Amino acid sequence: MRWPRFLPLLLLAVAADLLGADSLRYRIAIISWAEKTQSSRNLEELAARRALQAMGIPYDLVPVSKLQSRYPLAILPGPLYNHSLSPVEREAVHAFVSSGGLLLATQVEGSDYFPLFGISSALPRRDRFRVRFLSDVEDGWLRYLDHPKEREISLGDPKLFNETIWTVGYQSRYGRPLAKYPDGKAAAVVNDYDSGQALALGFSLTQTVLLAHVVSTFEAGRQWVNSFEPSGDAILLLMKGIYENTADCALSWHTVPRGLETSIVLSHDVDAQESFGNTVAYAQLEKHYGVQSTFFINTKTLTDESDIGYYDAARIPFLIEIRQLGFELGSHSVSHSKKFNKFPMGTALITAATYQPAKSPTVLGEVKVSKELLDRDLPRQKTVSFRAGELRYPPRLIEALELSGYQYDSTASANNIITNFPFFAFAGTHLGARETAIVEIPVTLDDSLGFLTPERQDAVVQAWCEVIEANRANGATTCILIHPTNTTYKLAVLKRLLERYAKQDVWIGSIAQLGDFWTRRATVEFRAETTGDTLVLHLNQEMEKLSGDLSIVVSGNKGSSRFQVLDSSGKTVPYHLLERSGKKLLLLSPKK
Numbered sequence: 135m136r137w138p139r140f141l142p143l144l145l146l147a148v149a150a151d152l153l154g155a156d157s158l159r160y161r162i163a164i165i166s167w168a169e170k171t172q173s174s175r176n177l178e179e180l181a182a183r184r185a186l187q188a189m190g191i192p193y194d195l196v197p198v199s200k201l202q203s204r205y206p207l208a209i210l211p212g213p214l215y216n217h218s219l220s221p222v223e224r225e226a227v228h229a230f231v232s233s234g235g236l237l238l239a240t241q242v243e244g245s246d247y248f249p250l251f252g253i254s255s256a257l258p259r260r261d262r263f264r265v266r267f268l269s270d271v272e273d274g275w276l277r278y279l280d281h282p283k284e285r286e287i288s289l290g291d292p293k294l295f296n297e298t299i300w301t302v303g304y305q306s307r308y309g310r311p312l313a314k315y316p317d318g319k320a321a322a323v324v325n326d327y328d329s330g331q332a333l334a335l336g337f338s339l340t341q342t343v344l345l346a347h348v349v350s351t352f353e354a355g356r357q358w359v360n361s362f363e364p365s366g367d368a369i370l371l372l373m374k375g376i377y378e379n380t381a382d383c384a385l386s387w388h389t390v391p392r393g394l395e396t397s398i399v400l401s402h403d404v405d406a407q408e409s410f411g412n413t414v415a416y417a418q419l420e421k422h423y424g425v426q427s428t429f430f431i432n433t434k435t436l437t438d439e440s441d442i443g444y445y446d447a448a449r450i451p452f453l454i455e456i457r458q459l460g461f462e463l464g465s466h467s468v469s470h471s472k473k474f475n476k477f478p479m480g481t482a483l484i485t486a487a488t489y490q491p492a493k494s495p496t497v498l499g500e501v502k503v504s505k506e507l508l509d510r511d512l513p514r515q516k517t518v519s520f521r522a523g524e525l526r527y528p529p530r531l532i533e534a535l536e537l538s539g540y541q542y543d544s545t546a547s548a549n550n551i552i553t554n555f556p557f558f559a560f561a562g563t564h565l566g567a568r569e570t571a572i573v574e575i576p577v578t579l580d581d582s583l584g585f586l587t588p589e590r591q592d593a594v595v596q597a598w599c600e601v602i603e604a605n606r607a608n609g610a611t612t613c614i615l616i617h618p619t620n621t622t623y624k625l626a627v628l629k630r631l632l633e634r635y636a637k638q639d640v641w642i643g644s645i646a647q648l649g650d651f652w653t654r655r656a657t658v659e660f661r662a663e664t665t666g667d668t669l670v671l672h673l674n675q676e677m678e679k680l681s682g683d684l685s686i687v688v689s690g691n692k693g694s695s696r697f698q699v700l701d702s703s704g705k706t707v708p709y710h711l712l713e714r715s716g717k718k719l720l721l722l723s724p725k726k
């Protein structure tokens with residue numbers, strides 16, 4: 135299925151052009167390479183779209199010839215060589231900057247463009263493993279990079295690789311460096327040019343944002359789990375900081391449901407004999423705090439060297455009980471094999487009756503048969519979430535999930551893929567793979583492998599809360615995994631977290647709940663205009679289809695003190711006005 139979420143946006147773009155609306159400069163132009171065939175630039179365009187989509191920032195895909203001053207900021211997806219643009223296109227880019235726009239280009243290598251970006255040389259290399267952001271020379275651009283791990287980010291692990299992603303290092307001439315590599319070259323330079331500015335980034339969005347989304351990062355994560363790893367998020371937050379300080383009025387879809395500050399996803403992998411009976415205590419505790427979680431069930435029907443086939447008639451009644459308490463049950467595969475990522479894909483015709491996990495295990499067998507068993511054995515069950523045993527990620531995992539009817543995956547490690555935001559997964563683990571509608575919610579915190587012990591409860595709560603707070607500052611997600619192997623100290627740690635966060639402005643819920651929010655968020659769009667002192671937001675959906683957990687963030691708003699939200703047929707959509715750290719949030723409250 136082709137993901138259609140850009141269609142409404144394009145239609146609205148056309149409509150706005152016809153109406154001549156949008157005197158407000160609040161949208162980013164991504165300069166589109168649609169007419170060209172250079173695949174690296176098309177990938178960079180995709181990466182730019184996904185970076186802005188993650189941050190909820192409104193954008194249009196614009197051919198370079200249509201670049202207009204109504205865009206405060208334009209992204210030119212690189213690499214930019216001397217021959218990349220025709221003379222007419224080159225003129226349009228210069229004119230955009232001269233008339234006051236901010237041009238952000240990635241991987242500027244063509245010397246003809248050095249004067250525009252205020253640089254004197256550009257040197258591509260593959261052995262730069264770190265980027266350090268400098269003091270905030272452009273007021274506010276780096277405001278979100280306030281954590282030490284955001285100030286210095288990782289581009290790969292030099293202990294494991296001789297070479298990592300391509301980076302371009304600049305020598306600045308007139309421009310001001312925003313970030314540097316260990317070799318002293320600038321990783322980002324901003325230059326004043328006539329009335330506007332030009333910013334050259336040395337790293338591509340493809341090899342930072344997009345590589346993370348195909349779960350392939352040169353092991354850039356500085357730890358495997360249980361720590362804060364924002365190396366990819368820093369790029370998204372850089373874009374957000376630049377946008378908010380460039381637009382007349384910065385408007386974005388908030389990243390957390392109900393306008394809250396951060397999201398915590400609770401998950402439990404049920405993959406041991408004793409864990410099945412314990413699930414009820416976990417569900418009851420969470421229900422007491424008014425929140426839901428996801429129990430990932432290992433439907434192990436075969437006895438092997440690791441354990442008995444514990445998905446049986448003695449244990450399934452516990453799962454029925456937590457299902458009746460309203461909790462989500464996801465699949466945690468059939469075999470829970472360490473070799474899952476090496477399994478052949480297999481056939482989508484496989485069923486529980488024909489699958490032989492011991493003899494001929496396959497990716498599709500693990501994914502599809504576990505869902506079949508859960509859907510068969512539990513009341514009103516439709517399994518939509520998956521997490522692989524041992525977090526093993528086969529290259530075609532997402533394709534297998536699509537073929538089996540899943541909607542969400544939580545197999546990637548947030549530390550490993552250096553991002554703490556959900557994203558739409560790709561069908562394969564290589565650049566150029568097809569985008570899918572499956573939402574990936576990476577795991578951040580994991581109790582296993584001796585991390586959470588009776589003695590370490592205080593240390594674990596402290597370490598986990600530090601990660602949650604760091605993600606909170608970014609509006610990002612923390613996905614917690616607690617294996618319910620006992621109902622003593624592990625349950626006590628969960629209770630301490632719930633006690634602390636359930637009463638705060640923090641969203642807590644299941645994989646499917648957050649995945650559903652992320653999916654719906656991607657289908658709505660707005661156009662903004664000002665009428666007198668009122669900022670009017672036109673949505674692309676009818677009120678009946680809107681959900682009540684979406685919110686629009688307004689910051690740097692000049693002039694408008696009142697807001698009006700209209701649905702696609704012009705009906706007024708009620709909202710709650712929230713104030714968060716100097717910004718206004720319009721939490722939509724559609725009438726049904």
Ligand SMILES: [Zn+2]
Pocket residue numbers: 403405466470522523524
């Ligand atoms: Zn497991």
